[in-house]
Amino acid sequence: MTSSAIVASGLKKAYGDKVVLAGIDLDVRAGSVFALLGPNGAGKTTTVNVLTTLASADSGTVRVAGYDIVSDTKKVRAAIGVTGQFASVDELLSGEENLQLMADLHRLRGSAGKRVVRQLLKRFDLEESAGKLASTYSGGMRRKLDLAMTLVGRPRIIFLDEPTTGLDPRSRRTMWGIVRELVADGMTILLTTQYLEEADQLADRIAVLDQGLLVAEGSPEQLKRQIPGGHIRLRFAGAEQLGAAARVLAGSTVDLDALVLRVPSDGGVKSVRAVLDRLDEYAVDVEEFTVHMPDLDDVFLALTGHSSTEVTSR
Numbered sequence: 001m002t003s004s005a006i007v008a009s010g011l012k013k014a015y016g017d018k019v020v021l022a023g024i025d026l027d028v029r030a031g032s033v034f035a036l037l038g039p040n041g042a043g044k045t046t047t048v049n050v051l052t053t054l055a056s057a058d059s060g061t062v063r064v065a066g067y068d069i070v071s072d073t074k075k076v077r078a079a080i081g082v083t084g085q086f087a088s089v090d091e092l093l094s095g096e097e098n099l100q101l102m103a104d105l106h107r108l109r110g111s112a113g114k115r116v117v118r119q120l121l122k123r124f125d126l127e128e129s130a131g132k133l134a135s136t137y138s139g140g141m142r143r144k145l146d147l148a149m150t151l152v153g154r155p156r157i158i159f160l161d162e163p164t165t166g167l168d169p170r171s172r173r174t175m176w177g178i179v180r181e182l183v184a185d186g187m188t189i190l191l192t193t194q195y196l197e198e199a200d201q202l203a204d205r206i207a208v209l210d211q212g213l214l215v216a217e218g219s220p221e222q223l224k225r226q227i228p229g230g231h232i233r234l235r236f237a238g239a240e241q242l243g244a245a246a247r248v249l250a251g252s253t254v255d256l257d258a259l260v261l262r263v264p265s266d267g268g269v270k271s272v273r274a275v276l277d278r279l280d281e282y283a284v285d286v287e288e289f290t291v292h293m294p295d296l297d298d299v300f301l302a303l304t305g306h307s308s309t310e311v312t313s314r
C-alpha cells in the first residue's frame, strides 16, 4: 500500500453566488508529483489556497500529511511549503536577507540559520546575486528565490502555483530540474499549470480542472490517449501534389479544400525526417510544413467539447 500525502473529498467553494469549486476529489500519493492542469480562472489557485489552509472550503474534507486541515491546521502548516503564483519575495531586501528572514521565522538561530541560507543560495545558483536587491532579479531568479524561501522550513509537501508562468524557456527548464530534484529527495509536489507540456514532463498524475470540476484524471499516458496526438501539417500548391503525398504517407488525412495533409507524428526529429525523406523520394514538393503538438486547447476540446479560453457561464 502506498500512503497519501493529500486527500481531498467533495471540496466546494463559492464566492458570493459564483461557484468556484463544485466538488473536487483528489488523492496525491506521497513522493509523487501531481499536476492540476487548467486555464486561467479554472479554480487552480482557489484549490491550492484551500488545501494549504489559506482559504476555507464551504464543504468537503481535506487531509494533508495525515492531518485534517480544519482541526489540525497548525500541523498541516508545519508540514507544507507554498510557493504562490505571485512571489512572496520582499523586493526591498536582498536575496540573502529574504532567506535569512525565513530562517528567523523558522527559528533557525545563529550559525544554523546562516548555514541553511548559504546552502540554499548555492543550490539555487544565487550566490553571485545574494547581496543584490530582489527587485533587480529576473523573473526566473525571483521564482528560484521564492522556492528557496519555501524550503527553509524543510516541508515534506510543496505546493507550486504556476511555477513557470511567464518564464522564458531556459528558466522554465531550470525550474523543471529543481522540481525533479525535490522529488528525488522524497518530497511530494502538487503543482498547477496551464501548460500540457509541463504537466507531461513533471507529473506522475495529471488532473484537468475545468470551471471548478475535474474533467479528467490519470497518468500523462492515460490522458494523452484521450486527446488527439501531434501531427505534421503539409500544405501543397495543387491537388496533384496533395494526392501524391497522401498515397505515400501512411495514416494521413486529406483536406482537399485547404490543400492540406495531416500526418500523425510525435513531433520528434526522427519522425519529421522520415516524412521529409519520403516526400523527397517521390519528388513531391511541399509549400508549407508545420509541426503541431497537442496543447491545453486540444486537451479541452477533446475532454469538454469547448476550448480552454471559451468562458461558459454556469
Ligand SMILES: Nc1ncnc2c1ncn2[C@@H]1O[C@H](COP(=O)(O)OP(=O)(O)O)[C@@H](O)[C@H]1O
Binding pocket: 015, 018, 020, 038, 039, 040, 041, 042, 043, 044, 045, 046, 047
Ligand atoms: N477572493 C475571490 N473573490 C471572488 N472571486 C474569486 C476570488 N478568488 C477567485 N475568484 C474567482 O474564482 C475563479 C477561479 O479563480 P482562481 O482559483 O484564481 O483560478 P486559476 O488560479 O485557475 O486562474 C475566477 O473566476 C475568479 O475570478
Ligand SMILES: [Mg+2]
Binding pocket: 044, 045, 046, 085, 161, 162
Ligand atoms: Mg491562479
